[in-house]
Amino acid sequence: MDQLVCGSSKGSIPSADNPDFYQKDRKKKDIHNRIERDRRNNINDRIKELGLLLPKGASRTILKASCDYIRKLQKDRDGLIKQRPIESGGEY
Numbered sequence: 690m691d692q693l694v695c696g697s698s699k700g701s702i703p704s705a706d707n708p709d710f711y712q713k714d715r716k717k718k719d720i721h722n723r724i725e726r727d728r729r730n731n732i733n734d735r736i737k738e739l740g741l742l743l744p745k746g747a748s749r750t751i752l753k754a755s756c757d758y759i760r761k762l763q764k765d766r767d768g769l770i771k772q773r774p775i776e777s778g779g780e781y
Contacts, residue, residue: 740751743758 736751739755743751743754749757
């Protein structure tokens with residue numbers, strides 16, 4: 690029982706006196722933080738790109754306006770498909 694509280698001799702529980710542990714832990718955290726920062730930057734870049742693709746009058750949030758605009762385009766496309774003469778065949 691004392692080994693579980695104080696740590697085992699095999700080193701499975703990190704010791705507070707071990708500076709290598711803190712360096713490795715800090716490095717892991719730094720890598721994780723960089724990956725998360727890159728992920729957020731990528732998401733933000735794609736949101737900005739969506740904003741550039743929207744019509745200029747879109748005043749709502751970019752994601753909401755993007756969804757609304759895509760739905761409008763799909764509805765317009767479906768309307769055009771229904772108006773096509775039957776003999777032209779095929780879909781867009």
